[in-house]
Amino acid sequence: MEQRKPLTTAKMRKMKQxxxxxxxxxxxxxxxxxxxxxxxxxxxxxxxxxxxxVLGYDSTLPVTIDDMVYHTRAAVRGAANTFVVADMPFMxxxxxxxxALKGVARLMQEGGAKAVKLEGGAEIAGTVExxxxxxxxxxxxxxxxxxxxxxxxxxxxxxxxxxxxxxLLSDAKALEQAGAFALVIELVxxxxxxxxxxxxxxxxxGIGSGVHCDGQVLVFHDLLQYGPVTPSRKFVKTYGxxxxxxRNGISAYVKEVKARTFPAPEHTFHMDNDVVQYLYxxxx
Numbered sequence: 109m110e111q112r113k114p115l116t117t118a119k120m121r122k123m124k125q126x127x128x129x130x131x132x133x134x135x136x137x138x139x140x141x142x143x144x145x146x147x148x149x150x151x152x153x154x155x156x157x158x159x160x161x162v163l164g165y166d167s168t169l170p171v172t173i174d175d176m177v178y179h180t181r182a183a184v185r186g187a188a189n190t191f192v193v194a195d196m197p198f199m200x201x202x203x204x205x206x207x208a209l210k211g212v213a214r215l216m217q218e219g220g221a222k223a224v225k226l227e228g229g230a231e232i233a234g235t236v237e238x239x240x241x242x243x244x245x246x247x248x249x250x251x252x253x254x255x256x257x258x259x260x261x262x263x264x265x266x267x268x269x270x271x272x273x274x275x276l277l278s279d280a281k282a283l284e285q286a287g288a289f290a291l292v293i294e295l296v297x298x299x300x301x302x303x304x305x306x307x308x309x310x311x312x313x314g315i316g317s318g319v320h321c322d323g324q325v326l327v328f329h330d331l332l333q334y335g336p337v338t339p340s341r342k343f344v345k346t347y348g349x350x351x352x353x354x355r356n357g358i359s360a361y362v363k364e365v366k367a368r369t370f371p372a373p374e375h376t377f378h379m380d381n382d383v384v385q386y387l388y389x390x391x392x
Contacts, residue, residue: 136183136328171195171197173197177215180219181219184221212224230278247291251317288310302320305320313325
């Protein structure tokens, strides 16, 4: 496969200007990141959603900076020619700026990320500005913000009221002003996402927010149905059922081992007859 150069923040801004959609997928390890890169993805996000789909938590809240560094490092090894963004996990950027910068430094130096993503609006704009001034590209995240899901009242569509719409646009502009180079908009009404996208000079990346964003992101395990069977969500489209293939494959393996049909002769190695005679023959 021909080697390509990773996208840059400048190229992504130009993609917005030219009307070229940006494709993003989450990936949390070497094989998934490598497959995503080979498939031609533009950007890989190592999301703290790994807490749900990889680590088995019921939310993203237990994910630590150590978890994020570990998984980012693995994904970067698998996708050396792709722009990789890593999430800052829960409560690593809501205290002092120094604390936030230490977490950012770990994701960049130890994890190898090219950018970080933070959830929140105007209340974190100062932190975003400090990170950008330190030379680190930042992606914002508005709408449904999983790290604050308990505060916003659960997983529900955002931007249905004029008050919510005005606040989301105000927060988006605050993040843009602070230096964020892109903005994820999650589970927001189509009309609001389109309006915000037109008001910003930076690319918007939608997840459950309609087709009018400048790009789209989906979770690797959702779009491939890889992992435990979960209730379908309206904004997710399944492009392959890897989970079913894996379950069927392992089930067939179990049956063949139980029936002693695996390993078959074609999977078995043999020693020379004289060695067999030495081991099992009459040694007198």
